């Protein structure tokens with residue numbers, strides 16, 4: 001089997017709702033499977049990615065399982081985004097070393113050692129680079145003969161309407177591969193207006209009749225009064241005294257300017273978290289309507305297309321689990337850049353391999369790498 005006829009095939013560990021997989025798929029990589037412990041990922045993964053979903057702990061994934069999923073003679077890509085909670089900037093200072101997610105990147109490393117895919121990609125929060133577990137992961141890859149590169153990617157540079165930084169790692173045992181730089185100029189950043197400005201108007205506590213995910217959480221009377229008093233891009237300091245909470249009036253409250261606040265229309269959104277449907281947990285107020293952003297708006301600001309399916313027609317739209325899945329997703333645009341880089345890397349290796357083979361008079365054989 002020669003390289004020219006082999007397909008680039010990916011398996012996504014910790015696949016979630018498929019943000020990373022969607023980007024890889026959009027680039028033209030065949031994503032055959034996603035693995036995640038959360039059963040709520042099955043519907044979005046299978047409906048949008050059309051790969052097979054395994055509700056499974058990554059710690060139980062075997063070499064045989066992955067090799068079967070990739071199939072023979074494919075160019076094998078192992079992708080994954082181990083849970084980032086232990087590294088999240090929102091938990092700075094907390095002792096997270098005992099959390100059970102901590103060793104999961106080590107499990108990713110184990111699967112690389114056991115299966116030796118051609119290309120590996122990993123995404124996480126930038127702070128992970130100074131952790132022991134990340135250094136061990138890179139050492140594992142280098143020890144297995146991979147060329148490794150990683151970069152902190154500022155999401156607006158990649159076309160996301162959101163201020164967010166993510167660490168992207170790419171490794172290949174075919175040759176040098178670099179994490180691509182974003183190509184969007186500052187004056188062309190996607191903004192909140194461009195991303196969600198055309199969505200139907202809804203009231204807090206209601207959903208759109210055409211899209212059940214375009215649903216906004218009910219506000220208490222005081223929070224409704226607060227958002228009415230909030231200016232676009234402003235802070236709670238604009239409110240009358242009687243609307244302020246005790247934490248706002250304490251001196252330390254001055255550091256919490258980005259809660260109970262409206263987004264600005266003409267800038268990228270703040271980082272979308274697992275609770276971005278909640279007015280009080282960030283700058284998650286809609287720029288113009290008196291409500292927090294809807295789940296659909298959160299998903300679009302994370303880079304999902306407006307038609308992405310997160311729940312079945314008969315499923316209840318619940319804020320907590322869906323907010324978690326949306327907030328935890330890898331923005332598909334980053335996955336798309338990664339997928340494009342992987343395909344051009346493979347194409348470059350293919351042409352080098354066939355040139356060498358022609359010179360030597362033999363068939364090209366990158367698959368033997």
Ligand SMILES: C[S@@+](CC[C@H](N)C(=O)[O-])C[C@H]1O[C@@H](n2cnc3c(N)ncnc32)[C@H](O)[C@@H]1O
Pocket residue numbers: 014015016017018019020021035036037038041056057058059080081082083084101104328329330331
């Ligand atoms: C950061 S999210 C991944 C996001 C996903 N890559 C995307 O783009 O939508 C991490 C995921 O790891 C899953 N997870 C946590 N522990 C796991 C384990 N032991 N085995 C498999 N999945 C796990 C969580 O359910 C969560 O969906």
